Amino acid sequence: MKSFKYTINGNVYKVVINRIEDTIAEVEVNGTPYKVEMNKPTKKQVVTINRPVQTTVAPVSRPQPSTSGSSALRSPLPGIILEISVKAGDAVKKGQKVLVLEAMKMENVINADRDGIVKEVKVNKGDSVLEGADLVIIE
Numbered sequence: 001m002k003s004f005k006y007t008i009n010g011n012v013y014k015v016v017i018n019r020i021e022d023t024i025a026e027v028e029v030n031g032t033p034y035k036v037e038m039n040k041p042t043k044k045q046v047v048t049i050n051r052p053v054q055t056t057v058a059p060v061s062r063p064q065p066s067t068s069g070s071s072a073l074r075s076p077l078p079g080i081i082l083e084i085s086v087k088a089g090d091a092v093k094k095g096q097k098v099l100v101l102e103a104m105k106m107e108n109v110i111n112a113d114r115d116g117i118v119k120e121v122k123v124n125k126g127d128s129v130l131e132g133a134d135l136v137i138i139e
Contacts, residue, residue, distance in 0.1 A: 071137070078128075081127045085097050092112040092117070092138060094111075097110075099136070113138075117138065
């Protein structure tokens with residue numbers, strides 16, 4: 001039995017690999033059991049997992065912020081705003097939590113993509129947003 005701890009978008013996942021037989025791995029993610037089919041059989045002594053058992057969010061490409069002026073922090077996927085941690089006039093650092101977005105029953109922390117000052121918060125708690133919607137303007 002092997003145990004791993006992964007952090008994906010600020011969410012912590014405890015993954016336990018209970019057994020591997022040919023191409024089927026029996027794993028638990030935060031206590032929930034899963035049977036995972038792998039591409040090819042692994043050697044008995046080595047455990048290789050190419051992908052997380054269950055991902056919370058598909059990889060998102062975000063536009064690179066400009067070095068001057070203001071830019072919008074956009075929603076990486078459709079969801080509902082659960083929490084807003086900043087207000088207009090607040091200074092933010094790159095990587096700082098700005099808001100929490102619920103998507104597919106998962107809470108996703110949205111962080112600032114650069115240092116700056118919050119010019120405008122374009123959403124309210126409880127709002128439904130679409131992928132790519134402007135959430136916060138940082139200048």
